[in-house]
Amino acid sequence: MKYCEKCGISVRGEREHCPLCNAVLHGEAEPGGFPKLPNVRREHRLWLSILALSSVAACIVCLLLNFLFRSRGLWSLFVLGGVACMWMTLGLALYKERNIPKTMVWEVFLIAVLCVLWDYFTGWRGWSINYVLPIVSMGVMVVLVFTCRLFHVAAGSLIVYLMVDALMGVVQLVLLLTGCITVPLPSLLCVGVSAVMLAAMLIFRGKKVSEELSRRFHV
Amino acid sequence: MSHPQFQWARLDTAAKIFPCTSSTKDPKVFRFVCELKEPIVPQALQQALDQTIELFPGFQTILKRGMFWYYLEQTNMRPTAHEECRPPCSVLYDRDVHTLLFDVTYYGCRVNLEVFHAISDGTGSMHFLRVLIFRYLQLVHPKELGSLPELDYDASETQSMDDSFERYANRQKKPKTEAVHRAAHLHGNKRTEGLNVVVGTAPVNDLLAYSHRCGASMTMVLCALIMQAIRSQMSVNETKKPVVLAVPVNLRNHFRSASARNFFSVMDVSYNFSKRNGSMEDILQELERQFQRGLSPEELQYRVNQYIGLIKNPFSRITPLSCKDFAMRLGYYSASQKETSAVSNVGVVHMPAALAPYIRQFAVFVSTEKLQMCSLSYENRITLSFSSAFANTDVQRCFFRSLIKEGIPVEIDTNLCDE
Numbered sequence: 185m186k187y188c189e190k191c192g193i194s195v196r197g198e199r200e201h202c203p204l205c206n207a208v209l210h211g212e213a214e215p216g217g218f219p220k221l222p223n224v225r226r227e228h229r230l231w232l233s234i235l236a237l238s239s240v241a242a243c244i245v246c247l248l249l250n251f252l253f254r255s256r257g258l259w260s261l262f263v264l265g266g267v268a269c270m271w272m273t274l275g276l277a278l279y280k281e282r283n284i285p286k287t288m289v290w291e292v293f294l295i296a297v298l299c300v301l302w303d304y305f306t307g308w309r310g311w312s313i314n315y316v317l318p319i320v321s322m323g324v325m326v327v328l329v330f331t332c333r334l335f336h337v338a339a340g341s342l343i344v345y346l347m348v349d350a351l352m353g354v355v356q357l358v359l360l361l362t363g364c365i366t367v368p369l370p371s372l373l374c375v376g377v378s379a380v381m382l383a384a385m386l387i388f389r390g391k392k393v394s395e396e397l398s399r400r401f402h403v
Numbered sequence: 404m405s406h407p408q409f410q411w412a413r414l415d416t417a418a419k420i421f422p423c424t425s426s427t428k429d430p431k432v433f434r435f436v437c438e439l440k441e442p443i444v445p446q447a448l449q450q451a452l453d454q455t456i457e458l459f460p461g462f463q464t465i466l467k468r469g470m471f472w473y474y475l476e477q478t479n480m481r482p483t484a485h486e487e488c489r490p491p492c493s494v495l496y497d498r499d500v501h502t503l504l505f506d507v508t509y510y511g512c513r514v515n516l517e518v519f520h521a522i523s524d525g526t527g528s529m530h531f532l533r534v535l536i537f538r539y540l541q542l543v544h545p546k547e548l549g550s551l552p553e554l555d556y557d558a559s560e561t562q563s564m565d566d567s568f569e570r571y572a573n574r575q576k577k578p579k580t581e582a583v584h585r586a587a588h589l590h591g592n593k594r595t596e597g598l599n600v601v602v603g604t605a606p607v608n609d610l611l612a613y614s615h616r617c618g619a620s621m622t623m624v625l626c627a628l629i630m631q632a633i634r635s636q637m638s639v640n641e642t643k644k645p646v647v648l649a650v651p652v653n654l655r656n657h658f659r660s661a662s663a664r665n666f667f668s669v670m671d672v673s674y675n676f677s678k679r680n681g682s683m684e685d686i687l688q689e690l691e692r693q694f695q696r697g698l699s700p701e702e703l704q705y706r707v708n709q710y711i712g713l714i715k716n717p718f719s720r721i722t723p724l725s726c727k728d729f730a731m732r733l734g735y736y737s738a739s740q741k742e743t744s745a746v747s748n749v750g751v752v753h754m755p756a757a758l759a760p761y762i763r764q765f766a767v768f769v770s771t772e773k774l775q776m777c778s779l780s781y782e783n784r785i786t787l788s789f790s791s792a793f794a795n796t797d798v799q800r801c802f803f804r805s806l807i808k809e810g811i812p813v814e815i816d817t818n819l820c821d822e
């Protein structure tokens with residue numbers, strides 16, 4: 185074993201210097217208990233930084249141009265809003281990157297909220313609740329079922345994600361009944377599909393559903 | 404081997420703090436190491452692991468987030484023993500990907516068991532490693548060890564999954580304790596990646612003899628030495644504040660429990676170098692007083708109640724988990740401001756005498772955002788393991804040099820790289 189004369193300590197491993205005082209070690213090396221590991225660094229951080237810088241630059245350019253041509257109105261706010269929305273959806277995807285079904289459910293929620301906000305601030309024409317909401321929530325249901333086959337997601341988690349998605353269907357039913365929706369066909373279709381999905385779950389997996397809920401909601 | 408499979412379980416009382424305070428900096432993971440005298444055979448280790456997991460249903464679980472609490476769910480995932488490929492005490496619990504909360508790795512002659520603190524504490528995990536090593540050695544040396552009787556771990560399955568806090572909690576008022584407002588802190592550059600681990604090994608006899616000379620228990624002597632080592636690295640400004648060490652108390656020694664889950668509590672001991680003379684005798688005298696008070700029955704009962712009170716509170720129960728997470732993180736942060744470092748003596752590992760010729764030593768260390776020392780002894784070898792988030796090793800140097808000065812030979816091993 186190697187030996188440090190300054191500390192009076194034996195040191196394992198093949199190091200040249202004492203880990204405590206950095207003096208030169210003497211003697212025969214004896215294998216130590218920790219492997220030498222390569223340093224791991226992430227590459228895609230660089231791409232993210234580039235994207236971040238270019239979006240900040242784009243925003244600044246738009247703001248300056250808007251300031252130059254003030255007569256056209258505050259169009260640069262739309263650009264800022266768009267960039268903010270892009271980063272929100274992207275940020276969420278990166279934050280939850282390792283769990284695809286979970287990411288999808290969250291993304292759908294976020295996109296739905298963002299669309300409603302856009303619609304609201306651009307003079308409420310109803311396109312968000314008429315088209316976007318039903319199409320997106322129907323889409324996610326189909327994709328969820330497929331991803332779960334592909335990525336072997338446990339049945340319990342699938343049940344919860346489908347429930348969340350079905351909740352969006354319920355919200356649309358409320359909107360339909362209160363007359364907020366002006367083009368009823370997409371929402372009607374979506375509510376129908378959600379209801380069938382829920383019924384199928386309760387009929388085929390009723391016990392699993394109730395077990396899963398009791399776990400998730402125990403106090 | 405069959406045991407009644409549980410479907411899911413609440414986190415035990417003490418474990419509730421771990422999922423929300425776990426981070427990449429301090430993932431609340433600890434590692435037990437068993438070093439044999441011969442290189443590990445991977446196939447046999449895997450086979451031993453498959454047998455061992457059958458006895459510990461609490462380990463074959465994943466952690467999930469409910470509406471109000473985290474919970475453990477039984478899983479079919481099988482653990483695989485693999486070669487060590489990540490820095491010691493890396494993250495085991497990931498909010499988004501459900502994986503097992505422990506990991507068995509090997510490197511050279513060593514078997515490492517890394518465990519996320521939410522499923523078990525040191526005592527429970529030590530049981531696991533003992534059974535694993537026992538089975539492994541039986542598989543590798545069937546002729547010599549095949550006929551040994553089973554290990555002495557006799558808790559039935561319900562007992563090993565027991566939340567002993569619930570069992571021993573009662574309504575008792577808080578005893579008066581001296582409040583510490585802010586403890587001294589170590590400063591220095593933090594490491595960018597992973598922990599800095601320094602494992603020192605010394606003969607138990609020599610250390611015991613030294614403790615006898617001081618007239619104190621070994622834990623107290625170790626605490627005193629660390630306090631002095633920390634003192635030597637403190638800035639003048641910090642010296643005004645007390646050095647506070649957190650010392651985990653294994654509640655199994657004081658309440659009957661065979662739980663393989665968490666059943667421990669933490670007691671703080673402090674010493675103010677600016678108000679006292681800082682000699683070994685004086686520190687030990689002060690520690691003696693604080694240990695005696697900290698381990699008194701009333702104080703221990705209070706520790707059990709302390710956790711339960713929070714968890715049984717109806718308002719805190721129906722608060723959504725994300726709010727609780729935030730509150731617990733806040734509480735944890737303010738508590739950690741009152742501590743300089745932590746010292747835990749896990750105790751003595753007992754293995755059947757027939758295994759002794761094959762085992763060199765055991766060791767244990769934990770992830771930390773500060774500096775922490777864990778000790779563990781087996782036969783005549785005690786391992787004193789420092790894990791630290793700091794890049795320097797000044798406290799460790801002072802500590803080990805003071806042992807050397809007392810004539811106790813020390814050998815160290817570290818994951819630090821040569822510059």
Ligand SMILES: [Zn+2]
Nearest residue numbers: 188191202205
């Ligand atoms: Zn040295």
